[in-house]
Amino acid sequence: MAKLFFKYGTVFSAKSLNLIATAHNYETQGKKVLLMIPGMDTRSDGYISTRAGFKMEAEMIQDTSNVLEVFKKHMKQHEKIDCVLVDEVQMMTKEHVNQLREITLTYNTPVICYGLRVSYTLELFEASKQLLALADKLEEIKTVCWYCNSKATHNLKLVDGKPVYEGNPIDIGGLEKYLPVCYKHFAHPLT
Template identity: 50%
Template sequence: MAKLYFRYGAMNSGKSIEVLRTAHNYEEQGKQALLFTPAIDDRYGVGAITSRIGIRKEAVIVTAKLDMFKIAERERPDCILVDEAQFLNENQVKALCDIVDELNIPVIAYGLRADFQGKLFEGSYHLMALADKIEEVKTVCWRCERKATMNMRCKDGIPVFEGEQIMIGGNESYLPVCRKCYGQARKEAQHG
């Protein structure tokens, strides 16, 4: 029986490489993995899933009008993999549920749980509520040895705690940190 998985982690935890590794494993077995990525993530170009270590694979671009269910119904892949799933909206997450429930195709969605202020993204919120299985992709805090659970936004190397929820960026803009280091940096910024 197919399931909807949500695998979340802080920035730089290896989510995209996991998508690419899983796709490779399916393909090595002669199976088809259908990849989706939101149009908003344009760090390495639109329509591709790219890991920080340089591996890249083309993917279907998710836009507001894209019908993922129809594509899955037509293609009938063995698995669907979604990168940057935090950027999905409620209806898109529900479409993933329909793919699992009606087409019996497993879906694995990877993304951030929360933004740089510790608030859930829309896609993450609905995936946390609807996924059959929720798994954490772990990484280490860049400031200490604890597990990173937060995404700290930086500008010119200085932590910032205000701004738009979505700002596409990599290591130049975000650091994975633990809650304690995040809180210390926030206090320093408030009293700075």
């Protein structure tokens, strides 16, 4: 059976760059990948893009979309999909993750999901929680804390330079107000 992966990291951990590199490796070998991004991510505009300037076209998944149906539609067009790659998976729903799990089971196609594990409010995102429960393989994409050289484990939200710990866990604002931090600097940012 093909595996379901959850590759999680903080903001600025180059998750999208990692996704695009993986897609590029498949395509170099003449293999077909299907890229998905949540429609809720209004920055995406149907593309997965990186701060480093790379971008690739992706299928936008709305809250009401059935991921399995999207996959089947692409299977009809291309006969075979070798890998499904999902960006910003934390903005998807629990049902989407269940459907992604089904793709690995029914079609023997690996699914690699990239996203945040925990919100700035210290809550597990619904989709991330489901992935922690269902994935075959968990992998941390690492980066360092903004304020020191410890590994970043949390996402700090700053508004006008002040830390914010409450609100809607899924905040669609620009990522520039989020910083990758260790727990010490999450609790006590150097502002």
